[in-house]
Amino acid sequence: MKKQITLVIAAVTIGFTMTTDDYNGYLNEIMPDNKVAPAYNLVMRTVDAEHKEELRSILDTSPGAALQIAGLLTQEFAPSIAISVKK
Template structure:
């Protein structure tokens, strides 16, 4: 079962809601490169925004940095919190 989450952000242009699922999230993460962050973020936002809020989003992402700020907030809310601990391995006996 794919993990889907509806996320609403309060923005300067009003509330904007996104429907994020695992496929969209994975596609975004896989498309992000060290020298290409804004376009994948913008694509992710435009692909996941609810239709009723698309016009507000398109207006907002024209502002410098908005796409990265928005995608950061969405990814943080979407990802489940993991608490992993690395277990210390026993030293191997010398031969």
């Protein structure tokens, strides 16, 4: 699956292209003591080429932005579904 996602970050519209491989890779990289690097890697790997420098500037000046952006990307790519146990 491949999905185009557009976010407005600090008043700048930035496009991303997420794939199932990107999503799964991000989840596999997250460790209890390593969350920032996988988030940064995800957003930089999936940002559209024409927005890469703008995004890098935002990430360099906004601590925690990579985690916030990664959270929104993963939420939009794989939204929650209703699951219950039938007894």
